[in-house]
Amino acid sequence: MADLVPADDRGFTLGDGLFETVLAVDGDMPRLAAHLARMAAGCAILGLPAPNARAIREAALQALGAASLMAGRAAVRLTYTAGSGGRGLDRPAALAPRLVATAAPSPKPLAPARLAVASIRRNDRSPASRLKTLAYLDNVLAREEARAAGADEAILLNTLDEVACAGAANLFWIEGKAMVTPALACGVLGGIMRASVLAAAPALDIEVVEVRAGLDRLLAADAVLLSNSLIGLRPVASIDGRAYDPWPKLAVIEASSFAVEL
Structure with missing residues (x-):
């Protein structure tokens, strides 16, 4: 999990990356594996190395804990960027992707x-x-x-x-x-x-x-x-x-x- 995203991060400057929004209920994320599989498939298309599933799970749990959302419904946002570097549109020769995990309350909408x-x-x-x-x-x-x-x-x-x-x-x-x-x-x-x-x-x-x-x-x-x-x-x-x-x-x-x- 990254606390600070630098100004040269390609996700920030170019939208170069992917994200997933995962439902957590009382700290449990039953669909996390499906979200990570979709992210990995997207990485293959974008030419990014697939994220480490264990590292993402740990970052998600840390985000839930930091937001005091281990109880109730929460949305965990997993942002995975191509990292820093490169000139203009060109990526650097050696990619160092960056992961940011955050969590926010997510009540289920009641009205149509x-x-x-x-x-x-x-x-x-x-x-x-x-x-x-x-x-x-x-x-x-x-x-x-x-x-x-x-x-x-x-x-x-x-x-x-x-x-x-x-x-x-x-x-x-x-x-x-x-x-x-x-x-x-x-x-x-x-x-x-x-x-x-x-x-x-x-x-x-x-x-x-x-x-x-x-x-x-x-x-x-x-x-x-x-x-x-x-x-x-x-x-x-x-x-x-x-x-x-x-x-x-x-x-x-x-x-x-x-x-x-x-």
């Missing part, structure tokens, strides 16, 4: 979310759209646009006007008896909770379909859900003022998804 479709597009042609990189400015701007419209969260379409994701969550929607979610090729991050839902659904006799779909298909849904590691599955109340009903199976699949071993 209100969504607004953002004007910003997800770049589905970029490999970064499927990684949790430090370059999240599009997501920040989309969220700000949604908040200005009176919503809680943004929906991002991709460059082909296909539904991609929310600002900080994956999307699911209900069509009759089927759950539908955008395919990763739409420029979608492979969320940990998303993967859990996909793994849990068959045992509950719920069909989950990955699609490339336009906004009209989403708007015509019976119900809409957000998913990420911190919120689990959160119902959506409205999209640009269009109201949606609750999904009766939400609690069942959410509980089953958290029980799945990834």
Whole structure:
């Protein structure tokens, strides 16, 4: 764990790195291995050495302790940068990645979310759209646009006007008896909770379909859900003022998804 990030850190200057946000409950992080596997896969794509799993676990626990969050729900942010050095865009010949772990309270949202479709597009042609990189400015701007419209969260379409994701969550929607979610090729991050839902659904006799779909298909849904590691599955109340009903199976699949071993 690093207490001070120098001014020449490539994560600070260029967004060169990755991060994970891990749910901790009473000091336990049951999905940590899945988050570290995703980070390692992202490192392989970015050309970074994979982080040491034991060092990350120790740093996460230290962060929880330092924030007095060993009880209750907390979000542990793991930031892994390419380290210092290099001129301009070029990395130094010898990389020395830097890890920073922090923790903050993370109460589960109780109210359904209100969504607004953002004007910003997800770049589905970029490999970064499927990684949790430090370059999240599009997501920040989309969220700000949604908040200005009176919503809680943004929906991002991709460059082909296909539904991609929310600002900080994956999307699911209900069509009759089927759950539908955008395919990763739409420029979608492979969320940990998303993967859990996909793994849990068959045992509950719920069909989950990955699609490339336009906004009209989403708007015509019976119900809409957000998913990420911190919120689990959160119902959506409205999209640009269009109201949606609750999904009766939400609690069942959410509980089953958290029980799945990834």
